[in-house]
């Protein structure tokens with residue numbers, strides 16, 4: 008077995024390759040990687056624990072769920088809205104958002120991992136939904152037009168991006184004036200031991216990439232967002248799940 012890779016010795020692109028490899032495995036082995044922290048966790052029971060109503064969805068949607076909150080429930084989505092899900096995984100939040108925005112609205116899921124995208128697209132066919140589209144892309148460089156989205160949601164993904172400021176600047180760019188962002192994400196409320204910060208397994212498991220909550224909120228403000236607030240927090244210890252809202256000022 009080779010020496011474990013140290014996060015600080017990897018380039019941003021090498022970190023993304025590790026993240027892709029980890030979530031390709033999640034797509035194929037049906038177990039949420041962010042769940043690795045809780046050994047008895049299965050992804051569909053995780054979704055139920057987080058308050059999702061998933062009984063009407065097939066196992067292929069819930070089995071690779073790897074979220075840390077329920078941003079769709081907090082987003083107060085309305086008929087006709089255009090929603091974008093950053094790091095859409097197997098599609099759970101995207102499909103629930105699609106139900107809320109109805110036929111006059113639409114949802115764009117963005118993910119960089121081919122195996123996850125394939126799973127999400129297969130799920131869309133299985134569910135017969137036509138108002139959801141899954142695009143391959145990096146959330147640090149969104150394949151989406153300026154000012155074309157009403158609401159951005161994201162569930163346990165931005166912690167995995169090496170350049171979070173870029174993600175927030177891109178989110179700001181694609182939102183319409185007055186648009187809102189609702190994310191659940193892992194953030195720090197304490198210090199992580201060095202061996203955890205340097206562990207790539209801990210990074211892909213949504214721990215080592217987490218930044219202090221105050222820094223996360225500041226990066227949102229620097230990108231131009233207003234009304235930046237923490238709506239809820241869950242968990243205890245150094246790394247917790249925060250539900251964060253931010254608004255792009257109206258023109």
Ligand SMILES: C[S@@+](CC[C@H](N)C(=O)[O-])C[C@H]1O[C@@H](n2cnc3c(N)ncnc32)[C@H](O)[C@@H]1O
Nearest residue numbers: 030072073074094095096118119120145146162
């Ligand atoms: C922890 S999983 C969460 C997936 C989904 N949101 C859920 O709740 O089940 C992280 C997902 O984000 C994707 N991802 C991570 N970094 C990304 C990036 N820079 N650009 C696009 N997708 C990314 C991964 O491929 C994976 O599908």
